[in-house]
Amino acid sequence: MQITSTNGNTSRSNNHNKMLKNFCSYIKYKFDSLFAHGLLFIIPLLTIISVFIILIFSIIYYYTERTDNYEDALWQTFTRILDPCAAADDEGLKHRIISGIVILCGLVIVAILIGAIVTFMEEKLHELKKGRTTVIEKNHTIILGWSPKIFDIINELIIANENQRNPSIVILTTKDNSEVQYMIKDKINNSRNTRIIYRNGNPMSINDLHKLSLNQARSIIILAPEINNPDVRIIKTILAIRNNPRRTNIHFHIVAEIKERINLEAAMIAGEDEALFVYADEIIARIIAQSCRQSGLSIILSTLLSFQNAEIYFKHESALVGRTFYDAVFAYNKCSVIGLMLSDGTVKIFPRLTTIINTDDQIIVIAEDDDQIILSSDYLLRINNEYSGSTSSSLINHNTVLLSNPMTRRATKKIERNLLLGWNNKAPLIAKELDTYVARGSELHILTNSDTIIQFINEQLINELTKQKIFVHSGSLINKFDLEKLNLFSYDYVILLANEDSEQQNLIEEADAECLICLLYLQNIIDKSNNEKTFSIVAEMYDIRNCQLANTTCADDFIVSPNLISKYISQLSENKNIKKVYDVLLTADGPEIYLCLASMFVPLETPISYYQILQETLKYQCLAIGYRLMKYLHDETRFFGIVLNPDKQEQIIFSQNDKIIILAEKFMSSAPLDPVAEAALCSCKIRSRG
Numbered sequence: 001m002q003i004t005s006t007n008g009n010t011s012r013s014n015n016h017n018k019m020l021k022n023f024c025s026y027i028k029y030k031f032d033s034l035f036a037h038g039l040l041f042i043i044p045l046l047t048i049i050s051v052f053i054i055l056i057f058s059i060i061y062y063y064t065e066r067t068d069n070y071e072d073a074l075w076q077t078f079t080r081i082l083d084p085c086a087a088a089d090d091e092g093l094k095h096r097i098i099s100g101i102v103i104l105c106g107l108v109i110v111a112i113l114i115g116a117i118v119t120f121m122e123e124k125l126h127e128l129k130k131g132r133t134t135v136i137e138k139n140h141t142i143i144l145g146w147s148p149k150i151f152d153i154i155n156e157l158i159i160a161n162e163n164q165r166n167p168s169i170v171i172l173t174t175k176d177n178s179e180v181q182y183m184i185k186d187k188i189n190n191s192r193n194t195r196i197i198y199r200n201g202n203p204m205s206i207n208d209l210h211k212l213s214l215n216q217a218r219s220i221i222i223l224a225p226e227i228n229n230p231d232v233r234i235i236k237t238i239l240a241i242r243n244n245p246r247r248t249n250i251h252f253h254i255v256a257e258i259k260e261r262i263n264l265e266a267a268m269i270a271g272e273d274e275a276l277f278v279y280a281d282e283i284i285a286r287i288i289a290q291s292c293r294q295s296g297l298s299i300i301l302s303t304l305l306s307f308q309n310a311e312i313y314f315k316h317e318s319a320l321v322g323r324t325f326y327d328a329v330f331a332y333n334k335c336s337v338i339g340l341m342l343s344d345g346t347v348k349i350f351p352r353l354t355t356i357i358n359t360d361d362q363i364i365v366i367a368e369d370d371d372q373i374i375l376s377s378d379y380l381l382r383i384n385n386e387y388s389g390s391t392s393s394s395l396i397n398h399n400t401v402l403l404s405n406p407m408t409r410r411a412t413k414k415i416e417r418n419l420l421l422g423w424n425n426k427a428p429l430i431a432k433e434l435d436t437y438v439a440r441g442s443e444l445h446i447l448t449n450s451d452t453i454i455q456f457i458n459e460q461l462i463n464e465l466t467k468q469k470i471f472v473h474s475g476s477l478i479n480k481f482d483l484e485k486l487n488l489f490s491y492d493y494v495i496l497l498a499n500e501d502s503e504q505q506n507l508i509e510e511a512d513a514e515c516l517i518c519l520l521y522l523q524n525i526i527d528k529s530n531n532e533k534t535f536s537i538v539a540e541m542y543d544i545r546n547c548q549l550a551n552t553t554c555a556d557d558f559i560v561s562p563n564l565i566s567k568y569i570s571q572l573s574e575n576k577n578i579k580k581v582y583d584v585l586l587t588a589d590g591p592e593i594y595l596c597l598a599s600m601f602v603p604l605e606t607p608i609s610y611y612q613i614l615q616e617t618l619k620y621q622c623l624a625i626g627y628r629l630m631k632y633l634h635d636e637t638r639f640f641g642i643v644l645n646p647d648k649q650e651q652i653i654f655s656q657n658d659k660i661i662i663l664a665e666k667f668m669s670s671a672p673l674d675p676v677a678e679a680a681l682c683s684c685k686i687r688s689r690g
Contacts, residue, residue: 042116050081053081053106054074057077057098057101057102058074058076059073060098061073061076064094064098077102080099081102084103129177129178130177131198131199132200133199133211135213137216139167139216140170140216140218141168141169141170141220142170142217143171143172143221144220144221144222145172145222145224145237146175147224148508148562149566149569150184150223151187152563152566152570154184154196155188156307156566158188158192159306159308161192162192168194168197169195169196170197170199170212170217171197172199172201172209172212174200174201175200176200177200204233204236205240206240206244209241214246214252215247215250217252218573220252220254222234222237222238222254222255222256222257224257224259230257231258231263231266232263234257234267235270238271238275239270242270242271251274253576255278255569255572256271256276256277257277257278257280258277258278259281261279261282264279278572280561281425281426281429283564283565284540284559284565285429285430286586286587287559288433288495289430289437292557294594295536295538295556296556296595296640297595298558298560298564299642300593300644301593302560302564303639304366304644305564305567305571306567307570307571309368310366311366311367312365312578313370313373313575314341314363314364314365315362315363315365315370316361316362317331317362317373317375319375321358323357324354324355324356325352325354326353326354326618327357328340329618330614331375332365332373333647334372334645334648335365336365336367336626336644337365338364338663341363343360345577345580347364347577347580347583349364349590350623350664366644366645368645376648415440415441415442416434416437416492416493417442417445417492418434418444418491418493419444419495420444420446420447420495421483421495421496421497422498422499423450423499424497424498424499424540426540426561427497428456428461428464430497431468434468435465436587436588436589441469443468443469443470443471444468444470445471445473445486446470446471446472447474447483448472448473448474448475454472454474457470473486477514477517478521480524483518483525484525488525489529489531489533491535492535493537494522494537494538495538495540496519496538496540496555498512498514498540498541498542498561499511509546511541511542512543513546515540515550516546519539519550519554522554526554536557537557538555540558540559541561542560542561543560544563551636591665592663592666593625593663594622595628595662596662597657598627598654598658598660599654601617601660602660604655604658605653605654608652609651610646610649617660622662622663622667623663625661625663626644627642627643627658628640628642628661629641629655630659631655
């Protein structure tokens with residue numbers, strides 16, 4: 001019986017302990033649940049507890065007869081909770097014990113409050129670092145995704161924003177925010193007046209896009225990620241932007257990269273008229289095809305595409321309405337007018353000089369900045385004189401004979417023998433571009449050591465060219481013996497391409513290193529030969545810093561493809577009409593940029609104003625936009641001798657090999673003058689200014 005009683009007592013004790021343990025666990029769970037609500041719940045809770053303690057202990061104070069009235073008891077309790085020093089003058093054991101309890105309660109409450117505030121601040125800072133908060137901005141540029149091009153794009157946008165008020169760039173990427181901030185701050189030393197805001201998220205997620213204030217954005221740039229088939233993500237991102245349920249009636253301005261031409265049509269369907277697409281390989285292929293024929297073209301394009309130098313602007317100029325394009329050419333001292341954008345959006349680069357400018361037309365100019373597009377005082381004076389009756393006819397009435405009897409130097413395509421060293425995705429596009437410049441019977445020689453590439457050339461590319469015959473040479477561009485076998489001096493143009501698959505960030509240096517080695521070998525072969533170099537070499541590279549290492553080699557031009565594309569994307573994000581201009585300039589049909597010997601137009605070693613240079617080039621149906629002084633050919637600080645958009649008052653002295661940069665259609669720098677046209681020109685020249 002005793003054993004049974006003992007077991008019963010033990011069982012009751014265990015049940016009691018279990019109930020107590022469960023009760024403590026329940027209290028702890030409720031306590032944790034309450035505190036999990038955060039600071040907004042903790043502060044009211046602590047306030048209620050504090051009020052309860054003050055009320056209880058103020059009553060105790062009052063009935064211990066330590067205060068004259070209840071109000072004083074409340075005040076003493078309140079001060080002891082907040083400040084332990086308030087009890088320093090207390091007397092009597094009972095009074096001190098009560099004050100001690102109140103002080104301890106106050107310390108616990110204050111400690112909990114401080115801990116809650118610190119935790120809240122840490123969580124808030126952590127949330128901010130993660131980039132999860134909503135952006136409240138206006139007229140900002142949004143960049144979605146991540147690629148190595150982002151650094152050049154941000155640099156260009158910073159320059160473009162210098163004359164803007166409170167500009168900002170918002171970046172949304174799946175990368176860790178801390179990593180993104182570190183990389184951008186490492187590459188971009190000075191963001192000037194532009195604020196760069198970082199957010200973490202998926203560009204394809206509508207919920208993440210909500211954080212970016214899409215409806216208030218000036219433009220949206222979508223970068224192609226460095227993964228297989230990135231175009232799918234680009235298209236999905238565009239759909240997420242355009243089908244966002246929170247979008248307003250705003251017309252989005254989206255600029256997106258496309259890697260494969262086959263996906264371009266699907267992308268255009270997804271973007272409709274709200275998106276512009278940059279097919280980088282095709283653009284670079286066009287630039288390379290033109291640059292090998294016009295040494296210095298890549299520097300000109302790089303300068304025009306950068307916001308740091310002279311760039312292309314569009315402007316409504318009411319003073320030119322009713323005037324001709326010829327009038328517009330001479331209407332500015334510090335701007336170079338190159339074309340018109342008609343009211344229907346059509347862009348005309350170097351239209352006929354007699355083209356009338358209508359009310360809704362815009363002039364297209366090269367200028368240092370938009371605030372520099374100012375009509376010259378001389379032109380305004382002539383207009384005022386005309387309105388007052390001092391002159392009797394159009395500003396160009398002395399030019400009618402010239403326009404009907406122009407002196408021309410039209411190019412005729414010739415048979416060429418060109419060499420392509422290396423291979424990447426742009427090689428087939430370059431071959432097709434060259435096909436538009438050469439005469440039937442031309443040859444394109446390709447050096448590669450890849451069986452897959454050779455198979456592609458023989459089975460596909462050879463059937464896509466109509467004027468060139470392809471010859472494939474097996475070898476490596478970093479093998480001097482393979483280069484020597486090619487007989488370099490038999491070619492008109494040599495194109496050096498960075499290797500395939502090297503656009504990945506970790507292989508860029510390797511690809512550029514191969515190009516540098518090849519250029520060194522080519523330089524050595526030229527130096528050891530008794531022949532004078534008669535062919536042009538253009539080399540593609542991925543890192544602009546590596547071009548500085550190759551400045552002393554035999555290359556005539558460098559195409560830094562990521563840098564050019566980054567600048568192009570930046571320009572499109574600021575003005576979508578820029579695309580129409582470069583669509584004209586970078587095709588074989590229509591006006592192109594040429595660098596021609598200055599001696600073709602003006603006398604050498606004689607001071608001549610740029611205004612006169614303009615007049616002389618117009619006689620040949622060309623439009624001067626700048627010049628190149630060859631004495632600065634290797635001086636990077638002077639843009640390798642290239643000067644775009646000079647002041648028309650500037651006096652220039654040309655030497656033997658100096659060039660004038662012109663816009664012309666199929667211009668032939670070596671064609672003889674037409675005697676009839678020359679006689680017509682002599683009998684009726686463009687009148688001098690003033």
